[in-house]
Amino acid sequence: MKRRSTAKLVSCLAIAAALGAAMVGSPASAATLRMAWSQDATGLDPHxxxxxxxxxLLELIYEPLVRLDANLQIVPAVADSWQFSSNGTELTFKLNPNAKFxxxxxxxxxxxxxxxxxxxxEATGAVARANFLSIASIDAVDPHTVVFHLSQPDVPILTAMTNLNAAIVSAGEIAKGAINTTPVGSGPFKLEKWDPNSREILVANKMWAGGATGIEGINISVLPDETAILAAMRTGQIDFALLNDPLIATLIPREDRLVLNRAPVLAYHVLQLNPSRKPMTELAVRQAISCAIDRKEVLDTASLGEGKVTGPITTPSFATDPNSLFCYKRDVEKAKKLMAxxxxxxxxxxxxxxxxxxxxTAAAEAQIIQSQLAEIGVKLDIKVMELNVYVDTWLKGDFDMAVALNGGSADPYSMYSRYWTKTGNLQKVANYIDDTLDGLMQKGRAETDPAARKVIFSDFEKHLAEMSPWIWLYTSYSYTAQQKSVQGFTGTPIGSLFGLSKVTVQQ
Structure with missing residues (x-):
């Protein structure tokens, strides 16, 4: 597997500059942030x-009840305050009286x-449904007070409510059936125009309860790749960019006028096996694949070493040392014996x-894994798909294996309940569950003692790694780049762009 070439990248920049200029158009006003990314949204329904x-995109338009700050602390969003009952079976929120759609x-x-x-x-197909199955009923006590009655104590439910997939949407828009076509949120920006795979125009929400935004709006250009983004930033046509490719991101510090924001994230790169398909139905085969993969080589080659090898749990306060997990040191001979x-x-x-x-990095990861598994006789055919096709295929669980980048969470239960519980709404993506995994998840959900929860999820992580339904690879970084004229953005462990609500652009 050849490392992607920086020289090849640089040789493409002249072409990329012209393409970037065509896509971006003329400069916007100083109060409007000119932004770019290379991958557009695939839909507008936050759930x-x-x-x-x-x-x-949607986290700039919608708000959940609460959100996570840069230190993974839960802070107000639509809700001003919240409180659990003494027995943990009621969760009461007081809403911000100034919050408006x-x-x-x-x-x-x-x-x-x-x-x-x-x-x-269930008919909604909400991706976070499994996180909220303890909700027995909901009382709207008064316009600004809502009480969730829970069937059992549920420690991680509050963390789950920080996710964009738990955004508060308008009851009227739900009744109209307009959620996927007309975003009406309470967040800092309104979506004024969306030309899929071309551009988005966001304008400041003057009624946002969070206060005045530092910019009048955001004009987002969807450029063909990140080389074009870099070229447009070099020529001053773009103020701010979301980057995913470490090869591009590591070039930013060489530019005098540009600043790189780099933050470790909870999201994880993973090879998902499908244990419902032969021969991945066999534990020994899945374990052989785990033993045959050199995770550090995947990280170093596909992502330039920008990250660290990880086990299933990426939350720092719960994570286990990967070296203590099953076959995290590559062992080809053991893998061959397991196959036999x-x-x-x-x-x-x-x-x-x-x-x-x-x-x-997905295609590069697949190629490295292809080479490594060939040593134990596994012949991999790589099928690269457009993102919207990939997402549909992935949600159906219609694959032998999948290279994926999945989101993390501040709590292991809210991170994994949709996959590794018997009631998980993405069980057909995981295609594996056993009594041990489900039982540990349920114990971790109800346990209130932090030390006891850490032990429970350590056992969960070790069991999951040993059963090897997926092969966790590494965590990386979120990258954004900006002109020095842009001030006030802070990266977060969840890769959020919500901080754009407070940036300013100096003239």
């Missing part, structure tokens, strides 16, 4: 989107109730899917 590109209507407890009832309705024990000494053929652009 159903899984692609990072969609979440990054972008159509001028107040955000009320009725909207909160309608939003979570929509999430819990399973009856596959001569190997087998399979297909691995990867998305274009999200992450940009």
């Amino acid at each position: 159903k989107q899984t692609a990072f590109s969609s979440i990054r 972008q159509n001028g209507e107040p955000v009320t407890s009725a909207d909160v109730k309608a939003s979570f009832e929509r999430i819990l309705n 024990d399973a009856g596959y000494a001569k190997g087998f053929s399979a297909t691995v899917i990867a998305a274009t652009g999200e992450p940009p």
Whole structure:
């Protein structure tokens, strides 16, 4: 596997500059942020989107009840305050009385109730549904007070509510069936125009309860790749950019006028196996794949070493040392023996899917894994798909293996309940569950003692790594680049762009 060439990248920049100029157009006013990214949103329904590109757009438009700050602390969003009952089975929120949707209507407890009832309705296909199954009923006590009655104590539910997939949407818009076509949130910006795979125009929400934004709006250009973004930034046509490719990001510090924002994130790169398909139905085969993969080589080659090898849990306060997990040191001989024990000494053929652009390293990761697994007789055919096709295929669980970049969370339960519980709404993506995983998840959900929760999730992580339904690879960084004239942006462990609500552009 050849390392991607910096020289080749630089030789493309002249072409990219012309293309970037054509896409960006004329400069906007000083009060409007000119932004670019290379991967557009795949949809506008905040309850159903899984692609990072969609979440990054929608988190500027919608708000959840609470959000995470840069230190992973829960802070107010639509809600001003919250409190659990003494027995942990009621969670009461007091809403910000100034919160309004972008159509001028107040955000009320009725909207909160309608939003979570929509999430819990299986017909919606909400991706975070599994995180909220303890909700037995919801009372809209008064316009600014809402009470969630829980069937059991549920420690991680508050963290789950910080996610964009738990955004509060208008009850009226739900009734109209307009959520996926007409975004009406309560966040800092309104979506004025969306030309898919071309541009988005956002304008400041003057009614945002969070206060005045530092800019009048954001004009987002969807450029063909990140070389074009870099070229446009070099010529001053772009103020701010979201980057995913470490090869491009590591070039930013060489530019006198540009600043790189780099923050470690909880999202993880992973090779997802499909344990419902032969021969991945065999534990020994899955374990052989785990033993045959050199995770550090994948990180170093595909991502220039920008990150660290990880186990399943990426939350710092819960994570286990990867060296203590099953077969995290590559052992090809052990892998060959496991293959032989399973009856596959001569190997087998399979297909691995990867998305274009999200992450940009996906194809490189697939090629490295292809080379490593060839040593134990596994012949991988790589199928690269456009992101929207990949997402649809992934959600159906219609793959042998998949190279993926999945989101993390400040709590292991809210991070993994949709995959590794028996009621998880993405079980058909995971295609594996056992009593041990489900039991540990349920214990971790109800346990209130932090030390006891850490032990529970350590056992969960070790068991998951040993069962090897997926092969966790590494965590990396979120990257944004900006002109020095842009001030006030801070990166976060969840890769959020919400901080754009407070940036300013100096003239």
